[in-house]
Amino acid sequence: MHGIVYDQVNDEIIVPIHLAGAVVVFRGDAHGEEAPIRKIQGPRTRILRPETVAVDDVHNEIFVGEDGGKDVLVFPRDADGDVAPLRTIRGPKTQLDEIRSVAVDPIRNLVVVSSRSARWPTGVFIFNRTDDGDVVPRAVIAGPHTGISRIRQVAVDPQQGKIFVAAKNNRDSYQFDSAAPSPWNPDQPGFIGVWDIMDSGDIPPKGLIKGPASGLVWPAGVALNFKDREIYTIDSVRNGMFTYFMPELFRK
Amino acid sequence: MRHFNGRSSNLAGIAAAVLLSATGFKLTIPPESSNATSILQPDNGEEGDICLVMPVLASLQAALPPIESPAGGDVVPVRSVEDPYPSLHSIAVDTEHDQVVMTDSNRGGILFYDRTSGNKSSLTTDPSWRIRGPATGMMFVAGVALDPTRREVFTVDNDIGDRMMVFPYDVDGNVRPKRVLSVPHGAWGIALNQQRDEIAISIEHPNSIVVYGRAATRLDAPKRVIHGPHAGLEDPHGIVFDVPANEILVANHGNWAPLDREEAGEGENSIPGRFDSPSITSYPGLAEGDVRPMRTLQGTQTQLNWPMGMSLDSIHDEIAVANYGDNSILIFHRTDNGNVAPVRLLRGNRTGILGPMGVAFDTKNDELWVANYRDHSAVVFSRTASGNASPKRTIRDAPPGSPAVGFGNPGAIAYDTKREELLVPN
Numbered sequence: 306m307h308g309i310v311y312d313q314v315n316d317e318i319i320v321p322i323h324l325a326g327a328v329v330v331f332r333g334d335a336h337g338e339e340a341p342i343r344k345i346q347g348p349r350t351r352i353l354r355p356e357t358v359a360v361d362d363v364h365n366e367i368f369v370g371e372d373g374g375k376d377v378l379v380f381p382r383d384a385d386g387d388v389a390p391l392r393t394i395r396g397p398k399t400q401l402d403e404i405r406s407v408a409v410d411p412i413r414n415l416v417v418v419s420s421r422s423a424r425w426p427t428g429v430f431i432f433n434r435t436d437d438g439d440v441v442p443r444a445v446i447a448g449p450h451t452g453i454s455r456i457r458q459v460a461v462d463p464q465q466g467k468i469f470v471a472a473k474n475n476r477d478s479y480q481f482d483s484a485a486p487s488p489w490n491p492d493q494p495g496f497i498g499v500w501d502i503m504d505s506g507d508i509p510p511k512g513l514i515k516g517p518a519s520g521l522v523w524p525a526g527v528a529l530n531f532k533d534r535e536i537y538t539i540d541s542v543r544n545g546m547f548t549y550f551m552p553e554l555f556r557k
Numbered sequence: 558m559r560h561f562n563g564r565s566s567n568l569a570g571i572a573a574a575v576l577l578s579a580t581g582f583k584l585t586i587p588p589e590s591s592n593a594t595s596i597l598q599p600d601n602g603e604e605g606d607i608c609l610v611m612p613v614l615a616s617l618q619a620a621l622p623p624i625e626s627p628a629g630g631d632v633v634p635v636r637s638v639e640d641p642y643p644s645l646h647s648i649a650v651d652t653e654h655d656q657v658v659m660t661d662s663n664r665g666g667i668l669f670y671d672r673t674s675g676n677k678s679s680l681t682t683d684p685s686w687r688i689r690g691p692a693t694g695m696m697f698v699a700g701v702a703l704d705p706t707r708r709e710v711f712t713v714d715n716d717i718g719d720r721m722m723v724f725p726y727d728v729d730g731n732v733r734p735k736r737v738l739s740v741p742h743g744a745w746g747i748a749l750n751q752q753r754d755e756i757a758i759s760i761e762h763p764n765s766i767v768v769y770g771r772a773a774t775r776l777d778a779p780k781r782v783i784h785g786p787h788a789g790l791e792d793p794h795g796i797v798f799d800v801p802a803n804e805i806l807v808a809n810h811g812n813w814a815p816l817d818r819e820e821a822g823e824g825e826n827s828i829p830g831r832f833d834s835p836s837i838t839s840y841p842g843l844a845e846g847d848v849r850p851m852r853t854l855q856g857t858q859t860q861l862n863w864p865m866g867m868s869l870d871s872i873h874d875e876i877a878v879a880n881y882g883d884n885s886i887l888i889f890h891r892t893d894n895g896n897v898a899p900v901r902l903l904r905g906n907r908t909g910i911l912g913p914m915g916v917a918f919d920t921k922n923d924e925l926w927v928a929n930y931r932d933h934s935a936v937v938f939s940r941t942a943s944g945n946a947s948p949k950r951t952i953r954d955a956p957p958g959s960p961a962v963g964f965g966n967p968g969a970i971a972y973d974t975k976r977e978e979l980l981v982p983n
Contacts, residue, residue: 306982307968316975320982324761324792326814326830333975338882348827354814357969373817387829406969458969479694479720479737481775486733487694488718489665499628509627516631526970528979535635537970539981541717542696544663544964545639546981553628 347387396439448507785847905945
C-alpha cells in the first residue's frame, strides 16, 4: 500500500490495495484485523492497480490514481462494490503515466496529480475537478528548475491555494558501469517543495524543506496539519517520520 | 499570462530581454523599488499561451541567477519517529559453517551471527559481521539464501531497487556486492538449488516466480518464469526449493490484480482484482509458464494468515511457515494438499513470536529459528516444539521493550484531525 487518506467529515480511512485492484474504506478508529465497511472492486470499477486515493468531502467523491492504469478514476464517496466510475481522466493528452498521488482543491475545483514518466514530464499535473476523458492538463509543474526528478505524494492547502510535494528524487537502478554503481546516494537527497496551485511550468518551489539538518533523504509522503501549522513527512530510505513546524507556510 | 517568480537585477533583466527577443516574447521588469513581479508576455501585448511560455521560462531561468530564496530551507524537525535498531526480516542457517544470517529491512543490511548465539537473558547480542551502507546498494532488503559451498549470501530488494545482490561471507561494513542481478519489480523471497545450480525468486507485483542460473549477473535473463492465470500465484512471498522431490513451494498472501489493461481485458469480461485466501502452492522444479500447481494448501483449517518466509525439512518431510498475521509458526507435512490443518504450530505469549517474517529449520542441530519483524529479536526452538513453548534462546538486537516501529519503505502519510494521529501505510 502506498496511499492513504483520512476523511475528516465522515471519520473514515480510505486505502488503495494495489495488489488486489481494490479501494477499501475503514472506520476512523479501526484497528487490528478489522473488515472494511466498504470496498470498491470489480470489472465495472475499471480499477487496475490503485496507487493513491483522495477524498473531496465537499462534492462527496473519491479520486483513485493508478500507476498501472495510468488514470484517475472518480467514484461517489459512498460507492460500494462493483461500481462504475463517474469520471475518468486518461489518455495521451493528459500526459499521465505512473500516477503516484492525487489531491483535490474543492474551493478552486482543481485536481492535483503527481506522475512519474520516462516518456512524459515527471511532475505535478493540474486538472479541472470535473474533467473527464483524454483532456489536456490546465497546468504542469515540471522541469529541471522544479528540482523534481522522482515524485510521490502531493497535498493541497485549499485555503491558501498551495501544493505541497514530496519529491523523493531517488534512483532505483544499479549503475553497473559507474565508479559509484549504487543508486543509494545520500548526497542527492529529495525534498518537500511548495508551489502555488496556479503555478505552471519549470519554476522553483516557493517553499522548501531540504538538507542534512532536515533529516530527509527520500521523502515519499507529505501531510498537513493546518491547526498547528505542521508538515508531516515520511522517508522511505530512512524509514522515518518527521514533523516540521512551519508557520510561514500556513495562513495565520 | 504567467508571472516570473522572483526579482531580477537590471543586468540579468537585460540579458533576459535579449534572450527573449528572438522568441517573440518580452519581459517587463518593474523597478527595483517596486513590489511587482516581472511579467512575461507576447510582444503583441496579448495574453501568452501557457504551452509557449513554459520553455521560454526554462531558458530564462537558466540564464538568471536565483534571486528569491524559497521559504524554509534546511529545517530541523521538531519531532521524529525512527527505529535505530535493525528490523529482522528473513533468516537462513548454514550448519556447515555454523552461521545464521538475517536481513535487516529497516536499515538495509545483512547480519551474520554465530549459530549458537543468543541466550535467555535480556542482553543484546552483537552480530559477528554486518553488511550495510550506500555502497552495498541494499535498501528495502527482503529474502535471504545461503550458498555454504561458495560461502556466499544472496538477498533481494523488495519494492525498491529491483535487484539481487550477492556478498561473500566474512565481509563487514559498507562493501560492494560481489554480483548484482536486475530482477523484476517486487522481489521478496529467494531460494537456492545447489543441485541444479539455480536460484528462484518470488515476485509480488506480476505474481511470478523467476528462475535464474546461480551465477546470473547484471541483466541476465531468467531461465524460466512461472506466471499466468492458472498458476495460482497471488502476491507470492516465501519460496523454497525442494531439491530431493524436485519441486518449488511458494507462500501466497492471496491478493491478485491484473498487471495492465492487456492482462485485464476489456468490457464486461475484463478480469478484476480479487482477495483470495492465503495459500501454499507447489510446482514441478522445472515448471514454466502458466502451469497449474501440483498441490494447493488453502482454507480455514490451514490457519494461513499473511504467510511470509518458509523453510523445508527434507529429512522429516515438513515445511514451516512464518504466519505473520497471527504471530505463529505453522508446520505442515511437505505433501499436504487442500484445506488441511497444520501438524503442529507454535503460538502464544511464552513463545516470544511477534510478527514472524523469517523461519529456518536446522535439522543438523534439531532446531527451528524464527525472525521477529515486530520485535527486535530472533527466537530458537527445538525442532519439534509446539504450542505455547518457550524458546531455547533469544537473540536480541535492541534492549528489551524497544519498540519496533515497523516502517517498511513507506510511501504516503495522512493526518487524522479527529484523533490527532498520523496514518502510515507500508
